[in-house]
Amino acid sequence: MVKFSESFQIAPGEYFDVDIVGDTEAYVDPDKLIAASSDLFDGTAAKHSVGTFMSTVLSSYKVSDTKSVEQLLSVPHEINATHLGLSAHESRGNGTSFPMLDQYLRRALAQSTQGSVLRENPKVLVVLVNRFDKDHFSDLITNLILPQLCDFTLGVCQSYGIHAVTSFPIDYFDPASKCWLKKNVLLPFDSKHEPVILIPKKMLVKNYDFSISDYVWKFLLEIRQSEIKDSTGKFISKKQLFADEVRPYGQNASKQYALNDLQKNVVHLEEYLAIKKRNSTSQASSNSL
Structure with a gap:
């Protein structure tokens, strides 16, 4: 070096x-x-x-x-x-x-x-x-x-x-x-x-403050958990939701899933970005070089 x-x-x-x-x-x-x-x-x-x-x-x-x-x-x-x-x-x-x-x-x-x-x-x-x-x-x-x-x-x-x-x-x-x-x-x-x-x-x-895995796993699937619980009263794990709803998209499954959600719910991406923006200041020191 x-x-x-x-x-x-x-x-x-x-x-x-x-x-x-x-x-x-x-x-x-x-x-x-x-x-x-x-x-x-x-x-x-x-x-x-x-x-x-x-x-x-x-x-x-x-x-x-x-x-x-x-x-x-x-x-x-x-x-x-x-x-x-x-x-x-x-x-x-x-x-x-x-x-x-x-x-x-x-x-x-x-x-x-x-x-x-x-x-x-x-x-x-x-x-x-x-x-x-x-x-x-x-x-x-x-x-x-x-x-x-x-x-x-x-x-x-x-x-x-x-x-x-x-x-x-x-x-x-x-x-x-x-x-x-x-x-x-x-x-x-x-x-x-x-x-x-x-x-x-x-x-x-060192890294960007969001990624496709973060967006799908920590945001979209949590929304789906809430939707299913509200409509059926049942709790489904994110692991099971991923297997049932995301993995069937095949190659680049997470990005395809996110794009499909975006066509129906643009507000989801806007909410996610707003959360990341609010968190960016507190995370800045740990992510900086």
């Missing part, structure tokens, strides 16, 4: 001191962008980029502009320069995956409330989209705030007198034109001549 601070012989700071020869399992949390704001990081611009991207994708779906949607969703990719995630040392090349997101986003637009939920809390993608996990989502957010992260990295270098920065090309989402553009940025390079992108440690978490 070689930390960034060790490699460049500087003191730790507001940046996450990443291992530049390996990988660290950590994730960018879009809910913490504003809290991570500083003289070096523009959290407001980062949040605006994420919100504009989600709105642009949904707006393109509404006018059946599938080509634009595919172009928007096909550019994001794993950025190895952050050294974060489950396999930062080796690019998977999965990107955001248009086919992966397409099915859910089409369903989301079937109800305007779902579209609103997605704009306000894009982390629902992790909960509801098949094969779209926390690593994919963190990659997506990282791509969307890449200009701010590169500015932050350069700012850290300038603050600590690191002059060995080199021009490097990136793709970035431009909220003004609502499309992906290209530009060169200045970044530090490691001993293997690979770029390094630093991230404010305040925006990183």
Whole structure:
């Protein structure tokens, strides 16, 4: 393990001191962008980029502009320069995956409330989209705030007198034109001549505050328990309910079950998100890096 601070012989700071020869399992949390704001990081611009991207994708779906949607969703990719995630040392090349997101986003637009939920809390993608996990989502957010992260990295270098920065090309989402553009940025390079992108440690978490298993097991199945008890007087364990109602969906059963419930009860997802938002402050210290 070689930390960034060790490699460049500087003191730790507001940046996450990443291992530049390996990988660290950590994730960018879009809910913490504003809290991570500083003289070096523009959290407001980062949040605006994420919100504009989600709105642009949904707006393109509404006018059946599938080509634009595919172009928007096909550019994001794993950025190895952050050294974060489950396999930062080796690019998977999965990107955001248009086919992966397409099915859910089409369903989301079937109800305007779902579209609103997605704009306000894009982390629902992790909960509801098949094969779209926390690593994919963190990659997506990282791509969307890449200009701010590169500015932050350069700012850290300038603050600590690191002059060995080199021009490097990136793709970035431009909220003004609502499309992906290209530009060169200045970044530090490691001993293997690979770029390094630093991230404010305040925006990183060990895990997201909700997951599909948490949503189904601790929320939806408890609702079903109450419904059955109210109507029949019988108590059915969550284990039995899972076997009877969730497992029959087969592959990706929990996400399919949640999507089916969403078609009938959008309020369930809204209530779950509200609970998680209320709990986020008390859980912040234990989940932070």
